[in-house]
Amino acid sequence: MTMAFKEMPDRSSKPLPPTVTPPARPLSLVQTLRAARRNVLEIIPALAYRQPMLSGRLGARWHMVQDPVALRRIFLDEVDNYPKSEVMLRMLRPAVGDSLFTSNGESWRWQRRAVAPVFAQRNVTALAPVMTATAERAHRRLSGSGGKAEMVAEMLSATFDVICEVALSGREHFDADAYADAILRYFETAGKASVLDFLQMPDWMPRPGALLGRGAVRTMHAMVSRAIEARRGQAGGDVDDLLDHMLKAEDPETGRRMTPTDLIHNMQFFIVAGHETTALALSWSLLLLAWHPEAQARAREEARAALGGHAAAGAEHLDATPYVKQVIEEAMRLYPPVGLLARNALKPDILAGREVLPKDTIFIPTYALHRHEMWWDRPNEFNPDNFSPEATEGRDRFLYLPFGAGPRVCVGANFAMMQAHIILTTLLARLRFAPGPGRAPVPTMSMTVRPDNGVWLTIERI
Numbered sequence: 076m077t078m079a080f081k082e083m084p085d086r087s088s089k090p091l092p093p094t095v096t097p098p099a100r101p102l103s104l105v106q107t108l109r110a111a112r113r114n115v116l117e118i119i120p121a122l123a124y125r126q127p128m129l130s131g132r133l134g135a136r137w138h139m140v141q142d143p144v145a146l147r148r149i150f151l152d153e154v155d156n157y158p159k160s161e162v163m164l165r166m167l168r169p170a171v172g173d174s175l176f177t178s179n180g181e182s183w184r185w186q187r188r189a190v191a192p193v194f195a196q197r198n199v200t201a202l203a204p205v206m207t208a209t210a211e212r213a214h215r216r217l218s219g220s221g222g223k224a225e226m227v228a229e230m231l232s233a234t235f236d237v238i239c240e241v242a243l244s245g246r247e248h249f250d251a252d253a254y255a256d257a258i259l260r261y262f263e264t265a266g267k268a269s270v271l272d273f274l275q276m277p278d279w280m281p282r283p284g285a286l287l288g289r290g291a292v293r294t295m296h297a298m299v300s301r302a303i304e305a306r307r308g309q310a311g312g313d314v315d316d317l318l319d320h321m322l323k324a325e326d327p328e329t330g331r332r333m334t335p336t337d338l339i340h341n342m343q344f345f346i347v348a349g350h351e352t353t354a355l356a357l358s359w360s361l362l363l364l365a366w367h368p369e370a371q372a373r374a375r376e377e378a379r380a381a382l383g384g385h386a387a388a389g390a391e392h393l394d395a396t397p398y399v400k401q402v403i404e405e406a407m408r409l410y411p412p413v414g415l416l417a418r419n420a421l422k423p424d425i426l427a428g429r430e431v432l433p434k435d436t437i438f439i440p441t442y443a444l445h446r447h448e449m450w451w452d453r454p455n456e457f458n459p460d461n462f463s464p465e466a467t468e469g470r471d472r473f474l475y476l477p478f479g480a481g482p483r484v485c486v487g488a489n490f491a492m493m494q495a496h497i498i499l500t501t502l503l504a505r506l507r508f509a510p511g512p513g514r515a516p517v518p519t520m521s522m523t524v525r526p527d528n529g530v531w532l533t534i535e536r537i
């Protein structure tokens with residue numbers, strides 16, 4: 076399939092951010108399998124960007140839902156009828172077991188109660204100095220990069236720094252490169268293999284990715300468990316990080332605590348989820364700003380005014396930089412790091428006037444929802460004012476779901492936003508970004524929505 080990315084923008088015109096060309100109508104089974112191996116976004120048909128709901132059958136019955144009323148039902152009002160898709164859980168469990176993200180029912184409920192306080196705003200704000208120090212390091216690396224750098228690698232390094240620091244108080248138990256490499260291998264193998272599962276293809280069909288993914292999982296688990304062991308060995312220390320909170324976490328209702336395996340799985344998930352998604356939000360933000368010098372200038376002016384003489388942004392500067400936050404929100408509208416969610420229906424229901432039967436697979440293509448013609452004005456353009464206070468007032472909450480919604484909303488959303496906001500404010504105050512060499516990257520999803528050939532930008536110190 077051809078991609079509709081636009082050539083590098085002519086500065087005088089408003090460039091359209093790159094996207095995929097969706098298939099005109101739902102794909103056949105073979106086409107779906109082929110497309111999904113290349114790019115999961117390519118299985119979302121053009122109609123999903125125009126209609127509230129699509130349905131079909133590919134092995135199993137499926138629906139794609141883009142209607143805010145139906146989404147509210149799935150995520151909130153009838154949430155018990157729409158647990159996370161069993162197939163998705165099966166594919167993630169080898170890596171993250173029955174962790175918060177991958178459990179349903181009672182197993183999910185008690186973990187959520189135990190973990191939620193760890194991410195309460197006040198705890199997250201206490202982590203801001205670590206984020207500020209990381210932003211400083213990212214700035215130093217970029218200023219020393221010789222005027223050109225690839226942003227995904229840079230931002231992954233920055234957010235990985237933060238998560239290692241706040242999750243495990245440091246990197247000493249990690250070979251960061253080996254870990255990052257294992258994550259990528261896992262995404263590219265297990266993530267792609269999963270589409271067969273979603274379509275409920277029989278188990279005998281080969282899933283070549285699954286085997287390759289297993290080695291990556293072993294590597295990641297060994298590294299995380301070494302870090303946990305090291306921490307247990309430092310009993311009585313004065314550390315106050317995520318692992319420390321998790322070691323103490325307890326279900327307020329039952330007093331239940333995490334087993335060592337629960338800990339490994341949850342920490343593993345935090346480390347992967349806590350840096351990859353945020354790094355992508357930052358990379359896409361920088362790419363969009365590089366193409367829109369006027370938006371970049373506005374964000375920079377705001378950042379510099381807020382920072383004044385400060386070296387780098389901290390929690391205290393965030394209220395004074397609302398436009399920088401709008402840029403991140405708009406980047407996650409155009410490129411939601413998690414571009415497709417999945418659920419299963421347990422009981423019959425009606426969504427957007429259509430019948431849903433037990434066991435049907437429900438896809439929520441946030442990528443299409445965020446570019447939907449019915450809900451967004453000029454949906455494919457970059458416009459951070461989509462998130463100005465006036466624009467967001469009265470907007471249906473279920474039209475914008477980068478972090479999901481309802482009781483299963485991302486537990487790390489505050490953490491992610493604060494981290495991205497601090498890093499972007501710091502970088503914009505000191506550096507100017509412009510499009511680098513090469514073609515525009517195409518958003519490509521296996522598990523997360525990544526720019527296929529990275530984000531090369533030129534960087535100028537101010």
Ligand code: HEM
Nearest residue numbers: 176345348349352353412413477478479483485486487491
């Ligand atoms: C920009 C960054 C991030 C994005 C876009 C993102 C996105 C999401 C989304 C869409 C969900 C809901 C999935 C569903 O309903 O199927 C989710 C859940 C979750 N996220 Fe995030 N996330 C981000 C950062 C983080 C961070 C920093 C952490 C932790 C350190 C985290 C931990 C989790 C957990 C544990 C869940 C499962 C919550 C539950 O099921 O109760 N995420 N995230």
